[in-house]
Amino acid sequence: MRGVVLRSPGDVRVEHRDDPTITAPTDAVIRLSATCVCGSDLWPYRGIEPVTGPAPMGHEYVGVVEEVGDAVRTVRPGQFVVGSFFASDNTCEICRDGYQSSCVHRVPMGAIGSQAELLRVPLADGTLVATPDLPPADLIPGFLAASDVLGTGWFGAVAAQAGPGRTVAVVGDGAVGLLGVLAARQLGSERIIAMSRHEPRQRLAREFGATDIVTERGDEGVARIKDLTNGLGAHSVIEAVGTQESMMQAIRSTRPGGHVGYVGVSHGVELPGEELFFSHVNLHGGPAPVRRFLPELIDLIWNRRIDPGRVFDLELPLDQAAEGYRAMDERRAIKTLLTF
Amino acid sequence: MRGVVLRSPGDVRVEHRDDPTITAPTDAVIRLSATCVCGSDLWPYRGIEPVTGPAPMGHEYVGVVEEVGDAVRTVRPGQFVVGSFFASDNTCEICRDGYQSSCVHRVPMGAIGSQAELLRVPLADGTLVATPDLPPADLIPGFLAASDVLGTGWFGAVAAQAGPGRTVAVVGDGAVGLLGVLAARQLGSERIIAMSRHEPRQRLAREFGATDIVTERGDEGVARIKDLTNGLGAHSVIEAVGTQESMMQAIRSTRPGGHVGYVGVSHGVELPGEELFFSHVNLHGGPAPVRRFLPELIDLIWNRRIDPGRVFDLELPLDQAAEGYRAMDERRAIKTLLTF
Structure with a gap:
């Protein structure tokens, strides 16, 4: 598959990466419908956070489930799902208190890299929330916003x-x-x-x-x-x-x-x-426990009561990710949507 | 009257100070039934906070109202009252939100000095809360604790x-x-x-x-x-x-x-x-909005449901205030009660 990799500060490339596979029975693999660049991706891009070796980038994602592990119960192939930038079991004491981004089993999705065609999502039952049905194309940016920036705001x-x-x-x-x-x-x-x-x-x-x-x-x-x-x-x-x-x-x-x-x-x-x-x-x-809010946010977007996708003012194909980073770095764009 | 004055770090004296008078129609003057030394009094005593000139000390107080200004409506001479370390109007927007220690008209009582026989209390209606009746002597330490340390805890x-x-x-x-x-x-x-x-x-x-x-x-x-x-x-x-x-x-x-x-x-x-x-x-x-809690705390103490006065493990006459400070500084005492 193709995926965005940061080789060093300022050097964003779209490269071939191995397709993800199910590595634990609680995993899912999703095919992304869209992905995007986050303001926090600019910290390593600008060299303010260190970049150690080529780093897969991105932690925001929506897409269609391709495959699930044997232990996954609440999502199934073919569903459109939204997740957040920390995978979480959604069952531990901290999750039940509404702080899924401090889940005792949390996995940072940024280390896996969602600016890619496919994405492995750990702890799929706890992390992913399905929409009522496959959404119309014009709602996809809104759901993608829910994955991080809407949930964080x-x-x-x-x-x-x-x-x-x-x-x-x-x-x-x-x-x-x-x-x-x-x-x-x-x-x-x-x-x-x-x-x-x-x-x-x-x-x-x-x-x-x-x-x-x-x-x-x-x-x-x-x-x-x-x-x-x-x-x-x-x-x-x-x-x-x-x-x-x-x-x-x-x-x-x-x-x-x-x-x-x-x-x-x-x-x-x-x-x-x-x-x-x-x-x-x-x-x-702190890091927003977006998972706490996803059911409500999905409902608001699905019923067109809010339109958070309007924060995307630049849309580019994945292959032009470097320009998407540049535009945000130079504040020419608020937020870049990447399509496939 | 006699009152405690800090002349320089470590130098606590009981000196003659002028009797306070009503200076604003919202003032009251109370005769203290007891006063005490606060852990925060130790900051200037230890020279960690600067001491500029002889400073009257103390901000905790209970006592009997001697005199009130013309505008005072809710307390009257003869009542036993408890106040806190910030005088507050208890009517401004911040007070109504329960943050009387950030009242827009607040007056720090420490600058007036409650380790003394008499004390002028500004904004008496907003600051002072009367007990149901004159309390028995054994409850006085508890009410004095309510003035700061209980309210703060x-x-x-x-x-x-x-x-x-x-x-x-x-x-x-x-x-x-x-x-x-x-x-x-x-x-x-x-x-x-x-x-x-x-x-x-x-x-x-x-x-x-x-x-x-x-x-x-x-x-x-x-x-x-x-x-x-x-x-x-x-x-x-x-x-x-x-x-x-x-x-x-x-x-x-x-x-x-x-x-x-x-x-x-x-x-x-x-x-x-x-x-x-x-x-x-x-x-x-932050500085505790003790006034918010005073009615409830007074009720609990009056009905002997709590006994916060037990934190006083050293009782001295006012004239021995210096020893009271020393004992707390050296952690020989938790808290010193000063009597008259």
Whole structure:
């Protein structure tokens, strides 16, 4: 099969890789209907995370089940399925508490590489959720978004306790931040402030439910959020970047007793204990337990109540994956969909 | 009147101070029935927090109302009242959300100094809660504990979401940690692990409801908590120290999706963002909004359902305050009660 491989920072290639096979009775193999490039794929692409040897890339996936191991009970060949970036058994104590991305048996899908024609999915029963039927083509981008960026934005909104009567601010205007806006709206927040200085992203934020746009960053951005919230700060702040600046912007934009949901993968962040202590914020986040939300998200997409696939503003065949990475790195694209 | 003054690190004196008067129509003046020394008073005593000039000390207080300003409606002279270490209006949006210690009009009582015979309490209506009647003498230590250490331990337990079915670990065996044990028990947790290597404190922890004692600290302490929790960590961890070591011990002792309630005043703490991200813990704490809990705590003490006054293991007349500080500094006493 063909699959994306990162040979060194900046060097993305589509190469021949061996077809995956069932290696454990709990595995499934799926044929991808589409895959995509994640903002977090840019960390090794930019050399900020080390690249050790040729690395298969990608951890977002939807597709049709080709084959399942003997122990698989809940999905079967021919079904269209959505999974998340950690395979999980969905039965351990941590999974049952809703933290499947910390499952005691979790497997990171990024190490297997979903930017490929076929993908082995471990712990298929716990990981994969089937749609009611084969979806029409126009819904496939939405389901693919559910695999990570929608699920991650949703977790950010849940961790920030977005909901009726709560003003939400969103730090970060990538796909996760934009879908955090959508999630906050779905969860019932009436007022949603998107922090973005990029006009096309501002527009999409408004379409997803943002009521206010703040273009300032850092201390000025915090001051603008305070201006908009009676001097107090937002009740809920979704952090979707992962840098020191964005984390402090999120914490400082939150009122005492408010909630920060942080889902940008943390890089080089050190939180000052004393400031955090006196901030009185609730801080929660981490790798989103997307599996917790998949049944609900699939239902919303299937019934066309949300259209998260709109974050894909560049569609390329798999063979042009390198251009897909480049466009996102240069912020010419929000998110690249790869087709077969 | 007589009052405790810290002249420089280690130099505690009882001096003549001017009697307080009503300076705003929302003030009350109370005559203290007892006061006490807080673990946080030891930070300036030890020179870890700067001491700028002679500083009146103390922020914990119970007593009888002597006089109220014209605008005070809910307390009156002759009532026995309990307040907290921040005066608060109890009407602003932040107070109504239960974060009175971040009230937009808050006044730190430590700057006024409650280790004295008389105390001016700003925002009396929002700050003071009266007991049903004048209490018998043996209940006074309990009400004094409610003013800070009980309320703080209680907030730690609430922030850590202690409750039925949730295993709680407590980092720190000072008065706050011990009362965090008591709070976790009251909130319904059946299993409470106190981390302490001091035998008298272990005994009090057990009397307050601890079911397990862990004497190890740091990584070994974390490993012991994991051993006791099926390898996963506690659901709820109360942090009651405020150092880098204790914060990391608390975070690492918590299972993914679990809650850290941190109430030890943070000193020199820097939290590593990446570890926090992948820990999946919920982090909440800060200066306890004791006022939120006072009505409930007063009711529990009045009806003798809890006896938090047992954390006072040294009782001295005000004039011997210096010895009270020394005994706590040297860990010869858990907490010093000062009488008149």
